[in-house]
Amino acid sequence: MTSGQFNYQNHNLDNVILLALYKNMLKPRLVEEKMLVLLRQGKISKWFSGIGQEAISVGVTMALNSNEYILPMHRNLGVFTTREIPLSQLFAQWQGKASGFTKGRDRSFHFGTQDYKIIGMISHLGPQLGVADGIALASKLKNKNEVTAVFTGEGGTSEGDFHEALNVASVWELPVLFCVENNGYGLSTPTNQQYNCENIADRGLGYGMESHIIDGNNIIEVYSKMNTIAESVRQNPRPVLIEFKTFRIRGHEEASGTKYVPNDVLDMWSEKDPITNFELFLRDSNILNEEENKRLKADILNEINKHLDIAYSEDEIIPNEANELNDVFHSFENKIVSSCSGFKEIRFIDAVSEGLKQSMQRDNSLVIMGQDIAEYGGAFKITEGFIGAFGKDRIRNTPICESAIIETAYGLSIAGIKSIVEMQFADFVSSGFNPVVNLLAKSYYRWGQNADIVIRMPCGGDVGAGPFHSQTNEAWFTKTPGLKVVYPAFPYDVKGLLASSINDPNPVLFFEHKGLYRSIRQEVPVDYFTLPIGKANLVKTGKDITVISYGAAVHWALETLKKNPQISADVIDLRTLQPLDLEAIFNSVKKTGKAIILQEDSLFGGIASDISAQIMEQCFEYLDAPVKRVASLDTPIPFLKTLENQYLPKNRFEAELIAILKY
Structure with missing residues (x-):
């Protein structure tokens, strides 16, 4: 009709x-x-x-x-x-x-x-x-x-x-x-x-x-x-x-x-x-x-x-300030699981792989997505053999489309499935930046839907990989409310914190320094275990100064102190950048009276600036010297090794440390 x-x-x-x-x-x-x-x-x-x-x-x-x-x-x-x-x-x-x-x-x-x-x-x-x-x-x-x-x-x-x-x-x-x-x-x-x-x-x-x-x-x-x-x-x-x-x-x-x-x-x-x-x-x-x-x-x-x-x-x-702040993240109790087995010495990269594998075994719905992660095993071979263990439904090769895969992960979360997204290199997350900072980060605050996602971020320099494969871009995300940022420096921490990040119902960016993958070894529990997110680790104690760092820069700081045994220093490995363990920082600075912050990221706008400001605001009366920041040059990271050495702060840290001690 x-x-x-x-x-x-x-x-x-x-x-x-x-x-x-x-x-x-x-x-x-x-x-x-x-x-x-x-x-x-x-x-x-x-x-x-x-x-x-x-x-x-x-x-x-x-x-x-x-x-x-x-x-x-x-x-x-x-x-x-x-x-x-x-x-x-x-x-x-x-x-x-x-x-x-x-x-x-x-x-x-x-x-x-x-x-x-x-x-x-x-x-x-x-x-x-x-x-x-x-x-x-x-x-x-x-x-x-x-x-x-x-x-x-x-x-x-x-x-x-x-x-x-x-x-x-x-x-x-x-x-x-x-x-x-x-x-x-x-x-x-x-x-x-x-x-x-x-x-x-x-x-x-x-x-x-x-x-x-x-x-x-x-x-x-x-x-x-x-x-x-x-x-x-x-x-x-x-x-x-x-x-x-x-x-x-x-x-x-x-x-x-x-x-x-x-x-x-x-x-x-x-x-x-x-x-x-x-x-x-x-x-x-x-x-x-x-x-x-x-x-x-x-x-x-x-x-x-x-x-x-x-x-x-x-x-x-x-308006209620507490209500607003409490609704940025989905609250949960991170139950700390201790390993019941012995230890074995493994590399940083092995700790990542074991952490993923054991979490996949505990949660049979957990999905990993990323480029070349299936049969090929990923750019760094971290998921090699996972296809045989978990099948193609759960270990999913993706097209080259960072944005869509992060969005897909959010859709999985809405439907009750946890997922892990591997950025082949942390640099490439810029192609998926919008859904990270505007979708995942704001979701729980806006309408109570958590984004149950971990984004793995192989990052960092000192490997001669140039401007597009060497960035340590954690500062893009630490200033975005609603995102958690984890950045371990040791195999023990990477395995335990990765497990905790997977248990966390909030979006977590998990930074893994490529330079540490095969250069750092440590005794690590064989079985599954977890560590608390948001807690720094005091890896060395002293009385003269507080050294604050994370990632590969922690090792640079420890190498410098080993060369200078006369310096008695607290060394704080932050491990987690968001949330930040300010209590550990303040307690140490109040004890030593001096603080130096070492980061691999370029200086301006990096997290060292916020830490410095927090120390100045909360510990000013305890300080015997200005807070010092040491970081990479404010340029893109270069490819040529001599230029990269000049760019990175590890060779400048010793002089800056000695200078602040003389203040």
Whole structure:
């Protein structure tokens, strides 16, 4: 039957389904209209309208089972209302009330809820595509026969995350429905300035991926085709790219307006409104009469007003500093496990490998992902033989796509699976920087979802590897709240702290100095054991000065002191940079009265600066000399060995140590 702009073929849908489709589209439309009024009244701060696109949100959501995850964008209100999230909670979220999903810490749809299997986006639009990969991977590993649907706009397909996520999903045959809402404009930029192919769906061919184009304003077409696709993917797991042709009648957000859209285009799409056309169809088909329609709208408006009153009546949030600080990390008790067996002398690199292997044996769902880590055993052969022990599902070679794999790890965490991501070199994490600092770090604080991930970071110089394979870039992350940073210097510590990092439900960046891999040996327990994160180690005691360091620089400091036996020094190996053991530092400095901090990182902006400031602020009256920082030059790290020797601080440390002792 035809109606308005569409030829509605009902595909044997019964009247109950047809009415549910209409009701589920009508509800977000009426909510939006109310929100636009509140926006003009200054009662909410911002609004991204999805008016004209409701059929996509509703059709996709109704095609999925309630236990299947959906990752919507900021124009997908219909996902939230169709999953029947209480409106009062949504209103509280938009008004910054405590009963909202983010306790006033984020706005709009920047939240998720495990109760309704909805994972919201962040403003960096691409990462959630990779997150969907992780959720779908978990479904596949658990043999759940579930699909995951993720939304993006046509503008978001220009981001590298789109390419990476689709490529990973295709290579791993993940059951993801990539739903692209092509509404003609990325903010004000038309599609002909975003991409140069006719249809976004055409890109599926390049990924070896099935793709479809669906009329995004025809609710019956959306629901029926998505229902068929979803059921097929449940039975035969694979990714599918779906392009929905649609339009947003209002601006990108209300402040931007629609002046950049030609009037005839607006008029054409207004005539294709998914709700008015479907309403006409239902009336013409004698499925919905005028009286029933009025009653339905009245019921929804009453629900809106009732739930607005609930949100309005809630008290404003009173800022509480302790609450804010306590919600940066997921709290947990790190149970210290002691080894019951003997010791054996192993190298630093062997301690890493043993720590990983024993954790994999204790947790049979733990997954390791990284480039060349499977049959090849990794760039440093740390995971050599792991495929035979744990299989390809758990030891996963990845394409070269740091961003997507970190996002995939987050998706695994959402679905209850811990993962370890190996950066082939710590330098390469810059290609995945956004999801680390904006997704993982902020997740628990924003909406209570921990990111249960360890990122292994082979780092450091003194190996003649040049500017892109030698950085020690811990300072990129120590200043980002929500990340833990562990940086051991000895085989014993690396094995025990790696086990603890894997047990920690928060995101941990685990730095492993490449120069120590095969140069340092130590007696280490044979069995599994753990060490406390956030506790420094006093590796040498003395009375004249406190030497504070971490990583390879600890060994440089010890070598210098060995050459100068007349110097009596406390040597503190920090082991963990975030959280930092300030108590150990302060206790030592108060005893010795002098402090020197040695780091391999370049001087400006490194963690030594923060430690120095903390000592000056908290121990000033105990100091007999200024706090001294010794670090690498403020240049990129060079390749040529003579230049690298000049760059690194180990040859300057002795002179600086002796000078501060004479102060």
